[in-house]
Amino acid sequence: MSDVRQHAEDVHEQFSDHLEIDLEDVEERFRTLVDEYKVPIDEARRSVTNHYLDEAGLEREDISRGGSEEVRIEDVDEPEQWIDLTAKVIELWEPRSDSVAQVGLLGDPTGTIKFTKWAKSDLPSLEEGGVYDLRNVVTDEYQGRYSVKLNSTTVIEELDEEIEVGDDTSEIEGALIDMQSGSGLIKRCPTEDCTRVLQNGRCSEHGEVEGEFDLRIKAVVDDGIDAHEVIFDKDATEELTGISLEEAKDMAMDALDTTVVADEIGAEILGTYYRIEGPTFGRYVLADEVEELDGPADAEDLLIKARSM
Numbered sequence: 242m243s244d245v246r247q248h249a250e251d252v253h254e255q256f257s258d259h260l261e262i263d264l265e266d267v268e269e270r271f272r273t274l275v276d277e278y279k280v281p282i283d284e285a286r287r288s289v290t291n292h293y294l295d296e297a298g299l300e301r302e303d304i305s306r307g308g309s310e311e312v313r314i315e316d317v318d319e320p321e322q323w324i325d326l327t328a329k330v331i332e333l334w335e336p337r338s339d340s341v342a343q344v345g346l347l348g349d350p351t352g353t354i355k356f357t358k359w360a361k362s363d364l365p366s367l368e369e370g371g372v373y374d375l376r377n378v379v380t381d382e383y384q385g386r387y388s389v390k391l392n393s394t395t396v397i398e399e400l401d402e403e404i405e406v407g408d409d410t411s412e413i414e415g416a417l418i419d420m421q422s423g424s425g426l427i428k429r430c431p432t433e434d435c436t437r438v439l440q441n442g443r444c445s446e447h448g449e450v451e452g453e454f455d456l457r458i459k460a461v462v463d464d465g466i467d468a469h470e471v472i473f474d475k476d477a478t479e480e481l482t483g484i485s486l487e488e489a490k491d492m493a494m495d496a497l498d499t500t501v502v503a504d505e506i507g508a509e510i511l512g513t514y515y516r517i518e519g520p521t522f523g524r525y526v527l528a529d530e531v532e533e534l535d536g537p538a539d540a541e542d543l544l545i546k547a548r549s550m
């Protein structure tokens with residue numbers, strides 16, 4: 242089925258409750274715009290939609306969207322869902338692969354999410370700071386972190402409005418009680434845009450590769466109510482432990498074993514209380530700011546309370 246036909250069917254479905262509307266007429270309108278006037282498909286869609294809105298005396302909000310569902314970023318919790326988002330482009334990043342046209346961060350009042358726009362999709366460029374209605378994007382998940390992909394069926398409409406971007410920063414205060422496997426000196430796949438952590442020298446996607454060393458900690462921090470999973474990247478790990486990547490490599494080389502690094506880090510940080518602040522990605526908090534505490538803040542309160550009783 243051609244894209245035009247698909248768009249025509251979507252529009253037809255959107256208006257079928259409101260108008261006596263013939264699918265062939267809708268498609269004809271698209272064909273005229275796209276084939277004769279060479280209008281890009283998403284502009285054609287806007288134009289055709291506006292025509293029927295006028296005819297029906299409706300506002301855009303009155304019609305169903307057909308197909309995918311309008312969601313908030315914080316509600317994205319499942320991969321491979323077709324959704325609609327209204328979001329602001331917070332940042333654009335440098336794509337690391339030719340197959341990607343644009344990559345960056347979207348935000349709405351409930352949080353932020355990474356997006357990838359495929360080069361093949363032939364969609365218009367998103368501008369940093371622009372607010373867009375994005376219909377038919379697909380959710381994806383990698384290591385508990387969600388993202389959305391813009392594909393050839395995605396419809397992009399720039400909106401002339403400002404939206405507030407929510408703050409999805411978390412702050413945790415608690416004891417670092419556990420380090421998960423995959424902490425310490427690790428190797429990542431060097432393949433462009435991959436960076437998966439190698440298991441026994443193998444990338445789950447690219448097989449056996451010459452990995453690149455990296456430092457990280459996947460920690461569990463208990464705030465007395467919940468256990469939170471916190472990731473410390475290389476910089477955060479170096480700052481937290483005082484062990485640099487180079488020193489970690491030397492330690493591993495001396496011992497002929499990379500696990501000595503995790504052991505050393507564990508001895509340094511396990512049982513220590515921290516205040517950690519950073520953005521939330523799926524179930525992980527990325528440690529941006531870390532402060533070591535003397536002990537549980539509550540203990541002192543309890544002590545004061547106990548004395549006053």
Ligand SMILES: [Zn+2]
Pocket residue numbers: 430431432435436437444445446447448
């Ligand atoms: Zn790989």
